[in-house]
Amino acid sequence: MGLDPETTYRSCQYSGKAPDGSSADIYCEELDEFYIEVKGVERLNIWGAYLTAKQDCGGKIPFVAHTKNQFPFLVTLSAEDFIRIVLTSEFLKRKDKRDED
DSSP: OOOOGGGEEEGGGGTTOOTTSOOOSEEEGGGTTEEEEEEEOSSOOHHHHHHHHHHHSTTSEEEEEEEOTTSOOEEEOOHHHHHHHHHTSHHHHHHHHHHHO
8 A cells, every 4th residue: 555564564573562662553654643453353343442542542643444354444533533634634735736727
């Protein structure tokens, strides 16, 4: 997905701790403002997974990346965090540029 594999790590490679010292499941230098909890189960308690991420995030933006067999990964985060991300993203800037053309 365009992220540098040299700076993206599964925490289990570091005895359960990401290089930044957090307990996130994935650490990615390009996404260092995010706390990433990953779940790959058929029946997910999304509220429990999100609560864990929220409690452990240490001020970062928590999200849960989750999947199950035969389905792509989805991401769950709070609506507030989603809106903050969208409002500061390049996506809106590209849209504004298209509207000018």
